[in-house]
Amino acid sequence: MEVIYAHPKSLKPVQTKYCPGCGHGVIHRLIAEVVDELGVQERSIIMNPVGCSIWADLYFDFDSVQVPHGRTPAGATGVKRMRPDHLVICYQGDGDLAAIGTAEIVHAANRGEKFTTIFVNNAIYGMTGGQMAPTTLVGQKATTAPHGRDPDVAGMGYPVRVCEMLASLGGARYLARGAVDTAANVRKTKQYIKRAFEAQLRGVGFTMVEVLSPCPTNWQMSPTEAAAWVTSAMLPVFPLGEIKNELPPASAAKPSAAGGME
């Protein structure tokens, strides 16, 4: 009999702490499936950020490093430079990446660091309980934007489009934005992740996949309402697709840069 469904080897068979309807579980699974398909579980390292996904080391069945809030790309830089033959996955939320760690992501991307960032954008701070994120939509309510994000009177700024912001940088080679609101978008997101991981293993520059993801708890919605809100409210602000794809053909890729210990 053909196996059509199995738990990914790279994901531990445990229940997560994530809330019902949260996108992290789906995104974790996509990463684990791609790691399995590429056969690199034993040379994968995930960088856990500060945020809900700080739990990633409980779920992925490979090595992990937990770094200070926002320094995830800096920590990943150190890890990847020492272990250039490993798949280094930098898992970041919108607060970690687009607020406190803005300098780190911009410069890691510009240096063309050869790791892959999975950027989970749910337009809110999850772990700390629903504060405004850099990617919070205009008008969207948060505990620190009780009347909705107001760029004008309250001076709260606008949702940061990270892929577009990083696209001008020379070292950024692959920037894609997917979503986990529908099965079709989940499948598309997996393709982006696979393309990014393959590029990393070929030693191409910086790769990132942004994933629009629901946070029902902090959006104060049901899981189905939250998934629908990704589609109706987030997609118009954060267009899906490969925002930048400068991946060379597989045969033209250079091996990894200097570094490592062996």
Place this chain on the structure above:
Amino acid sequence: MDEEKRLMKGNEAIGEAAIRAGCDAYFGYPITPQNELTAYMAAGMLDRGRVFIQAESEVAAMSMVYGAAAAGGRAMTSSSSPGVSLKQEGISYACGADIPCVVVNVARSGPGLGGIAPSQGDYFQATRGGGHGDYYHIVLAPKSVQEAADLTYEAFGLAEKWRMPVMVLADGLIGQMMEGVVLPPAKDASRRPDRPWAVGGPSAGRPTNHVSSLILDPPELEAKVKARFARYEEIAAERTRFEAVNVDKARLVFVAYGTASRVCLGAIQAAKARGIELGLLRPISLWPFPKAELARLAGEGKRFLAVEMSMGQMVEDVRLAVNGAAPVDFYGRCGGVVPSEEEVLAEAERLMGWK
């Protein structure tokens, strides 16, 4: 060639010693007065195919060190006082995750932007665990270019042995001045201690490794911190270092480290020329601090004059060590001013009623 004596700047000698100690990865950000060190590492590391990154900030540089060391590399960063304040975030994480690395502080005057002249105003920050949380790490204070090279070289091994960041605290004068130095031999890169806790590498067959400082269960975190403090006791017993000069003959003993200790040595010589005996107790490890030796000298009836290029920071450790058993006085200059031998000697004479 390794045994040849060279004339080098302190900053350059620190860089060369780090390279010879087998540093795999250096991450830094420009700041005066340690810029020669970053430049030396740029050339020295890149020419050897090792990792050098001029980071976007000291904050990022320290997290790069953390990542490289978590992956089993011998990693280092350097900076000067305001930059070391920024590194405290990563130093706290490295202490919380038991990550070995080397941090060099070629200290300048503060607070704030302060000045670029040499200072010892970072003693509290260095020895008290300058970031958040309950921790200490080894702090080594060179008095010369030779010692700056030797202590940097040794720092990598100490960091690995005790699984903690080791800070080399050199004031700006040590970094900037030139002296003769005999460099240590290059270490054999193939002879490394095992790092069974590191991420990556040949992982087949071992359980997954997770480098993290996060422990949310209070009793579990308490046990972890207590185990670390038990290790601190072992370090204090095994690795407290100091130099004692003329303490047997002297009734007054200077306590000073780094550049201030050399000023005191000059004062001791000047006093001797006048027939006066003065001594010096020079802590080489600022943490662990030579408490037992100070207590022993206090028991012999010595009195102490702490001399620092600050408003008085190490003097608190001297007082804690002596614990009221002997008078402890302080003389210091700050803001980047280096005290002169004459003024230090005059203070000693005033205290002793010789003048």
